[in-house]
Amino acid sequence: MGAFTALVARDLRMAFAGGAWLPLAFFMLVAILFPFGVGPDGALLARTGGGIIWIAALLAALLPVDRLIAPDAESGVLDQLAVRGVSEELIVVAKFVAHWLSFGPLLMIAAIPAAVLLRLSGQTLWRVELGLLIGTPGLAALGVMAAGLTIGLRRAGALAGLLMLPLAVPLLIFGAGTLAPNPGSALLLLAASSLFLCAVMPFAAGAAIRAARE
């Protein structure tokens, strides 16, 4: 457990030192620019705003992916951890927790001003917040998996995006589905997809790190 908290603390520190505000700024920019794109029609904004928040959250989660694991593989940190007997699965779970903490809660806070800009009702905002709480861990897990699978590749950032976006489709569908009049089943399916990604992530990303070692 000592190694786990040390890893999370280190990654959080690196994330905030290395611009964890960037995804947040990106998210807010999307929310600000969208009304300019579709015009000031309040009804249209209110109808599409929730979906836009989800798209923005997805892209914001993707931004730091090339900084999640690759630098540690390159600088030998992963090797040093392996020599100390820290398992790759533990490493990626720590990275997942730190990645989520660095963007999930911030996005949920940023969703409040974004909801105002997009003319979302209070009730819709609540559903967006609940959906983000359930869905962002899945996005973080996808990010860590994509980061693990693209270790050592050139243009890893773009490739990680290509890898991650299609896999995020269920989260997006069910996330946007929670904004429908009867969100019960969409919420459950969103939770199921998110949970599935979180459960698969340690093994997939851990195996990817081991496979990339040379």
Next chain:
Amino acid sequence: MTSVAVENLACQRGGRMLFTGLSFALGAGDAAMVTGPNGIGKSSLMRVLAGLLPSYAGSVSIVGRIALANEDAALDRTQTLADALAFWARLDSSKGVAAALEAMNIAHLTEVPVRILSTGQRKRAVLARTIASGADVWLLDEPGNGLDAASLDALTLAMATHRQGGGIVIAASHQPLDLPGAVRVVIG
């Protein structure tokens, strides 16, 4: 009791056999000096011993905790040297960082960010981490690279102290290191 036993070890990288039939055994206080021309597999041997690479054939059994010092510093470039080493000290549950920094003559650099340290200073920081780790078996890959004469003396002293305390040193180097009584492992 700390020990290292390597039997009939073979290593293959990228479809090319680097070495075969490598055997040696070390007990507490022993040292091995791995020599051989560039590209012959010294670093690969170190990685196999550290458990980072699978061996192609043969066996490695090491009793005791391992510390690896190779060309990858594994120190966070944006952090100060003190903070970067504190992370590893936390993982190693080590209290000896200050003494190790003193031993490698870099105690005055603790507040300097890792990214502006020179090659030699970074190498000394890596060696300081190895000393502080409290590991029983040191795997040193080219530990003398980039070190000046004074630092080489500090390294020699650190290795001797480690062996006196019952530790094992395995060093791969193309330059001579002062390791009295070391088993010579010649590859290639």
